[in-house]
Amino acid sequence: MIFISVIQSTGEEVFFRGFLLRKIQEKLSGLAAILITAILFGLAHLSYGTWYQVLMPTFIGLVFGYIVIKTNNLYSSITSHITLNLVMFLIAYALKSLIL
Template sequence: GYGVAIGATAFLFGLAHMGYGQVYPILMPIVMGILLGYVVVKTKNLFSSITAHVTFNLVTFVVYIISQSLQSSTL
């Protein structure tokens, strides 16, 4: 069913996002993969999951840039 497909895809998504052989960072991408898989199943639309992924990445990037800016201004 969908659960196995989402789980397997989420695991592969986590592996694809694993950085430099570290195992811990794989957990968040697996959770994200499960959520994105759920979005696909519920909406029956892959584009909605892609949009959610891009939005997540964009927000993460903006938060990173702002935090770097704040750190450099306080030094």
């Protein structure tokens, strides 16, 4: 669980905020780069099945994009993403334990 969270979160952040956000920001404004990468980040989660599972990552992508632009530091969004995923895993595990 921890391994998956760290690897997946890091990979997504390196691609969406480390590479894509920076490339878009070279051509457009920081705000446009945040919006575009957040939408793409949300759409990347489309296979999860519901619109909520697209809208939530889109919103989170806005936050992570803002963090990267504001701090000029990819590690801050990587750390935030890993923390979020771990918390979500723990909540899901706790709820599953309560139900079963």
